Amino acid sequence: MKKLSHLKRMVLSALVIAALVYLYSVSYRVTNMDFVRLVKDAYKAREFVSAFLHPDLFTRDTETVTITTTFPIPCDSAPISEPVESGPRLVTSVPCAGEKERFILEGFDMAPSTEIAVRWHFPDGRVFTILRTTTDADGHFSAEVEARAIAASAGGVASAIEVDTYIPISGLKPSQAMKDVTREIFVTIFMALFSTTIATIIAAPLSFLAASNITKRGPLGTSVYYITRSFFNIMRSYDPLVMATVFAFWLGYGPFAGTMALTVVTVASLGKLFSEAVESIDPGPIEALQASGANRMQVVRFAVIPQIVPDFVSFIVYHWDINVRISTIIGFVGGGGIGYYLSEKINSMVGYNQAATAIWAIVIVVWVLDFLSAEVRKKLT
């Protein structure tokens, strides 16, 4: 008898182990696990990591100073320009050249360490950018340029080589990305604030109906209790992302859809937390006030509310904090705010520095709110 059960247990364990091994092998396959690639493909993340370390934060106002020199192609097709001896000037290694010949373009006595753009200015007025670079500390640059057919002289007029020097005339100021991110992060913060507020207004009264110690009396009270409770539980089973997608279809992309989705999710969650707070209050003071002849409203005002307000406030602050995080994510599915901005920049493939700005902003705001909500909650207990 004993031996049999021993054997049975061994067979059972073997079966369980086999089942587990099978489950894990399947999940390994379907998830395309390939840990080697984590290392091998690390270089692909480099661009983004570098963008992440260089968020687009500041810009400067600049004044553009242009210097120019004419360059006939081919030689004798037009007069060459008088050489300039001093001040910001362009010097070519040859005064003119035939098509496809290469020559050296140099600039002297320009603004030091400044961004410049070099371009052809064709006789017909069109321009063609050759390169962008930066002058050195002495205000000098040099570049190899090809005398291309497209830059040939026309009607005795030569093309000119122009160099724009972008001289900063102001201090650092917030870049466009910084401005956009600031605006969008505030949209997100206010989405979270607004949805938490609406949710509180809805959930606070409902939570009393879902509190057994308040409502669960008599057949009517008991059914109200179960109905409210089920309402909260059903609402809670919908994920914020699903909600946001639904509302984005309904109301179109944007902060309104995101706020509504957050509100629905928060009502359910706060309702549950609130009703548990109401259920955990000390019945003693309620009994004492009833015994002194206080009416129902007075009992709620002076025996129930003082006991629940600290809990309620701490849940509200906590949810605001959570909702900022969630609204970042639901932005990706059309909820508006910083999440939407971030998804746009990431998908555009060229906005990595702007995406980095958004990510940094999210990190900072989440950190600050986390800290503040923890402080508030500490104060309240």
Added chain:
Amino acid sequence: MLRIQNLTKVYPNGTQALKDVSFEVKDGEFLVVIGLSGSGKSTLLRCINRLIDPTEGKITWDDIDITAAPPAELRRIRRQIGMVFQQFNLVKRSSVMTNVMNGRLGYANPWLSLLGIWPPTDKQRAVKALERVGIADKASSRADALSGGQQQRVGIARALMQEPRLVLADEPVASLDPVLSHSILHYLEQLNKEGMTVICSLHFLDLVHRYATRVIALKDGIKVFEGLPAEIDRAKFKEIYGEEAQEVRATTVEASA
């Protein structure tokens, strides 16, 4: 005069907490209710102000039928009956002053009271009540910052705000050590001497002998004794508390008597 007639309480779960209990309390008495825990003392006191609705029986106070009072009248009755609890039942996070004012809610304008607006006379009354129990200096402290003895004094001050004719005290000193017990019961005794009727449940016999003008004893929800404190001798004691409890209780009585 408070008259309790054939009072019976059966809880929804079937527990019979009181069985056909009848007695009378004359104005100005200090009636003590004794009995083992679970004997029905709390149930009895809570039936008197209808925190618990009795299953059967009748409670009349002078010519008022408490058991038949509709809600509005019940509140008017309740505000004349102060209640003091074993666990003090203060709102812990509220100030002492707020807790004391809570005792006046039954008299206040319902709407103004919700806004926390009180007539100046009520505030003066609260200060006097706190002075009376010797903790006027604690008025602005949070209730849970006070010691147990101080909290029970707040409980008494809150009851005083009702200007009650009757005080129900449900084991008011069971959570306090003996020295504090005397100081709390002393306040109740003073109020009783000023004409207030007191019904108080107690655990220790020495306290019963010291404060009661009359005693009733409950056992399993049945009134097993009614008489003067001095009439409770060893034999009666054994009857009320049972053979097993006798030794412990008896030594307690002798040691502290």
